[in-house]
Amino acid sequence: MKYRAPKGTRDILPAEAAVWSHIEALFRHAAARYGYGEIRTPAFEDVQLFIRSIGSDTDIVSKEMYDFVDKGGRRISLKPEGTAPVVRAFIQNNLQAVNPLTKLFYISPMFRYDRPQAGRYRQFHQLGVEAIGSDDPLLDMEVIMLAISFLRAIGLKHTTLLLNSVACGNCRPRYVEALKDFLAKSHDDLCEDCRRRYTDNPLRLLDCKNPACKALLQKSPQISAYICGPCREHFDKVRKGLDSLGIAYTVDPSMVRGLDYYTRTAFEITHDGLGAQSSIAGGGRYDRLIKECGGPDLTGMGFAAGLERLLLALEAEATMPARRIPCSAYLIALGERARINTLSYLYKLRDAGLHVEYDYLGRSLKAQMRAADRLSCRFAVIIGDDELERGTASIKDLAQGSQTEVQLTALVDYLLQ
RNA sequence: GUGGGUGUAGCUCAAUCGGUUAGAGCGCUGGACUGUGGCUCCAGAGGUUGCGGGUUCAAUUCCCGUCACUCACCCCA
Numbered sequence: 267m268k269y270r271a272p273k274g275t276r277d278i279l280p281a282e283a284a285v286w287s288h289i290e291a292l293f294r295h296a297a298a299r300y301g302y303g304e305i306r307t308p309a310f311e312d313v314q315l316f317i318r319s320i321g322s323d324t325d326i327v328s329k330e331m332y333d334f335v336d337k338g339g340r341r342i343s344l345k346p347e348g349t350a351p352v353v354r355a356f357i358q359n360n361l362q363a364v365n366p367l368t369k370l371f372y373i374s375p376m377f378r379y380d381r382p383q384a385g386r387y388r389q390f391h392q393l394g395v396e397a398i399g400s401d402d403p404l405l406d407m408e409v410i411m412l413a414i415s416f417l418r419a420i421g422l423k424h425t426t427l428l429l430n431s432v433a434c435g436n437c438r439p440r441y442v443e444a445l446k447d448f449l450a451k452s453h454d455d456l457c458e459d460c461r462r463r464y465t466d467n468p469l470r471l472l473d474c475k476n477p478a479c480k481a482l483l484q485k486s487p488q489i490s491a492y493i494c495g496p497c498r499e500h501f502d503k504v505r506k507g508l509d510s511l512g513i514a515y516t517v518d519p520s521m522v523r524g525l526d527y528y529t530r531t532a533f534e535i536t537h538d539g540l541g542a543q544s545s546i547a548g549g550g551r552y553d554r555l556i557k558e559c560g561g562p563d564l565t566g567m568g569f570a571a572g573l574e575r576l577l578l579a580l581e582a583e584a585t586m587p588a589r590r591i592p593c594s595a596y597l598i599a600l601g602e603r604a605r606i607n608t609l610s611y612l613y614k615l616r617d618a619g620l621h622v623e624y625d626y627l628g629r630s631l632k633a634q635m636r637a638a639d640r641l642s643c644r645f646a647v648i649i650g651d652d653e654l655e656r657g658t659a660s661i662k663d664l665a666q667g668s669q670t671e672v673q674l675t676a677l678v679d680y681l682l683q
Numbered sequence: 684g685u686g687g688g689u690g691u692a693g694c695u696c697a698a699u700c701g702g703u704u705a706g707a708g709c710g711c712u713g714g715a716c717u718g719u720g721g722c723u724c725c726a727g728a729g730g731u732u733g734c735g736g737g738u739u740c741a742a743u744u745c746c747c748g749u750c751a752c753u754c755a756c757c758c759c760a
Contacts (some may be wrong), residue, residue, distance in 0.1 A: 270751075325758045329684080347760085376760075381684080383754060393760060459707060459757070470758090524759055545760065574760025601719065633716055640721040664720065 270623075274388025284591070286391075288578060289371055289420055293393045296416040297371035300408065301522035302395050305370040309377075313343040314394070317557055321526025323466050333387070344377035344521040347525065348394045348570055350559070351554065356398055367399040373573075374548060382446070385543035385575045394549075394570030399558065403503035406531040406551055410504075411569045413535060413547050414513065421585045425546070427515040428534045429508075431501040432469070435529065435554055441492035442468050445532060447488050454622060455482060472520040488519055501532050505683065527555040531567065539582025542660040546579055547571035550617040553641035594620035595681055596638030600631060600650035607651045611659075611677055618678050630666040645681060649674075 271277055278286060294304075313333045320327050326346050333343035345351050351368055355361075361368045373393050380386055383517045395412060397405055412429070417425055428493060433441060445468050446556050449456065457476040464471065472483065493501070508515055515533075532550035540546070549569025597612050599605040615622045623641055625634050631648070638646045648660040659677050662669040672680045 273751085330758080351690090378759075380758075382752090383756095383758095386759070389760060394760095435695090468711075475756095542755065543759070548760070571760065575760055596720095630713085632714095632720075633712080636719040637720085643720095646720075652718080662719070667720090669719085672695080 272383040272388070274386075276387070278373060281550045285510060285577065286573065288658045289573065290393070292419045293416055293571075296412060296419055297395060299415075300338070300395075300412045302371040302397075302412075305347075305352055305355060305372050305374065306374070307345070307355050309375065310342045310344050311351055311354065312622055313350075313352055314416075315350050315559070316343055316346060318340050319527055319559060320347065323336070324524055324526055326378065326524060330380055330682040332379050334378040346378045347375070347377055347566055348372055348376065348392055349396060349525075349527070349555070349566075352396045352559065352568075353398070353552075353559050357397075357556065359558060362562050362564060363611065364398060365399075367397065367405075367433075369395070369397045371395040383543070383574070384541040385573060385578055386475055391572040393573060394568060396566055396568035398566035399564050401500075401553065403531070405487050405505055406500075406504045406567050409549060409569055410508065411511070411513070413533075413549070413569050413571065414587035416571070416574075417535065417547070420580065422537065422546075422579055422583065423585075424537060425541065425579075425584060426536045426538075427513065428518040428521050428536065429505070429515045430518050430521045430532050431489065431530055431548070432532045433489060434497050437492055437494040437497055437535070438489075438529075441487070443485045444492060445469075445471070449482065452482055460617040469522040471520055471521065483520075490519060490536055494649055494664040497530055504531055513543065523550055527552045527558075529553040533569070535571075537579040537582070540575060540578050543575065545572075546575045555616075564602055567599065591621070593617070593638075593641045593643040594621055595645040595647050596623045596634060596643045598631060598638075598648045599623065600648070604649050604651065604654055607654060611649075612676065614678050615681060620681060644666070647677070 295403050295600055297304075313331065319328050322328065331343045331346055333341065336342050352372065356368060357369075364601070371394065374391065376392050377389050379388060382388060393416075395409060396399040397409055402449065414425075414427070432438065446464065447465065449468075449471070453461065455478060456464065456471075456477050457474065460471050460474050460476065460479050471479065472486075474480065474483070490498075490626070501609055505517075508606060518534075521532060523534070528550040530551045530553065533548065534545050535547040536544040537546045538544060547569055549567070551565065551567045556566060568593045595615065597608065599608045606657075612624055623638065623643065625637070629637070635646055643664055646662045646664055648662065653671070656671070657674050659674055660669055660671050661680065
């Protein structure tokens with residue numbers, strides 16, 4: 267009988283969990299600076315929420331949903347992404363009545379039934395934000411800046427910002443038609459995947475990696491020639507805003523995000539040290555989603571970053587922060603009498619806020635000293651029969667190698683020094 | 684869902700053409716130092732060689748199956 271973590275999931279052990287916490291804390295700080303409040307939504311939702319919002323033709327919905335029927339006959343899915351649940355919560359709790367502009371952030375596990383590979387898991391973790399209630403392009407810019415600011419804070423350097431406008435509900439269909447018209451005559455020359463995309467999701471044709479398809483698409487119509495005046499104006503304002511701050515970006519007309527709800531601004535941040543899954547963060551504007559989910563006619567903008575991929579990127583840059591929390595003291599009580607008589611000091615020191623270690627394995631003094639060293643303890647506090655007689659403790663400074671003896675009554679103050 | 688690669692100690696890896704008791708480094712435990720860490724030296728614990736079958740006098744090694752991991756496609760964080 268042998269149990270393993272389910273495929274595509276893994277255990278985060280203390281050394282790694284410390285790094286996770288650190289990155290999460292930096293994200294919380296970034297979100298706080300920008301005025302975003304935390305929201306925690308359930309791990310699962312009515313499956314229809316995702317089908318309606320993400321789009322039934324997307325891969326996420328058609329083959330990656332972790333869905334099931336619960337004992338009450340409800341069709342449920344573990345959340346594959348964060349925006350739809352936040353929008354649902356926004357509507358359900360009438361947040362537009364509380365504040366005309368709602369700014370939220372979340373840190374949450376997500377679930378997709380994919381084949382795992384480098385940087386891709388069935389349970390993964392996203393850090394994201396949503397800003398709902400304004401269609402100001404400067405809000406798009408704020409969300410992008412928050413993402414960039416956060417990535418800088420964790421120390422990532424080799425990132426690329428890709429930017430595109432995926433147009434709106436009015437002008438995108440015109441472009442899709444133009445694209446299909448253009449490809450209609452060479453339909454048979456497209457790769458198998460692209461022939462499927464041609465009917466299911468024509469925009470996805472744009473980022474096909476097949477050389478033959480790429481060649482065909484060389485002269486394909488560009489979305490920039492088809493987007494409507496307001497969309498063009500919106501995109502220009504986002505770009506000008508980023509320009510004014512000297513933020514480097516690449517306009518990538520082939521960048522099409524895999525969720526149907528995006529309109530206008532779409533962006534992605536990539537890192538080249540990750541293998542095939544190079545995207546570490548992505549997001550965009552959604553102008554129809556909230557209304558389609560039954561809410562008010564409000565627009566939103568958001569992004570999410572993948573925590574596992576951030577860690578891979580940090581590893582690739584060899585700047586993974588070492589998170590070793592040093593220990594204040596290792597309390598070594600030698601013999602039964604000392605163990606009983608020093609217990610109160612162990613807990614007094616801990617109550618005073620110090621990290622104090624103690625042996626429960628019956629190890630020798632030498633072994634305890636070695637343990638103290640491994641834990642990077644500042645002091646070893648030794649209390650044996652000799653010390654008990656004198657009412658003292660021997661305190662060795664493990665960095666200096668020096669040792670002094672202090673009265674037990676002064677022990678806490680000495681270590682707090 | 685499709686394809687490739689890899690499964691040996693807690694971790695990273697050896698093991699000649701198929702050959703006898705499967706090794707090393709790191710880590711862990713103990714000792715050298717009867718109450719003092721790091722450095723050094725010595726010793727010890729730790730293995731169903733993923734699992735099942737086949738070929739063979741003999742399988743960690745070759746073959747088949749299976750499971751797991753991994754990388755890639757698709758797609759995305």
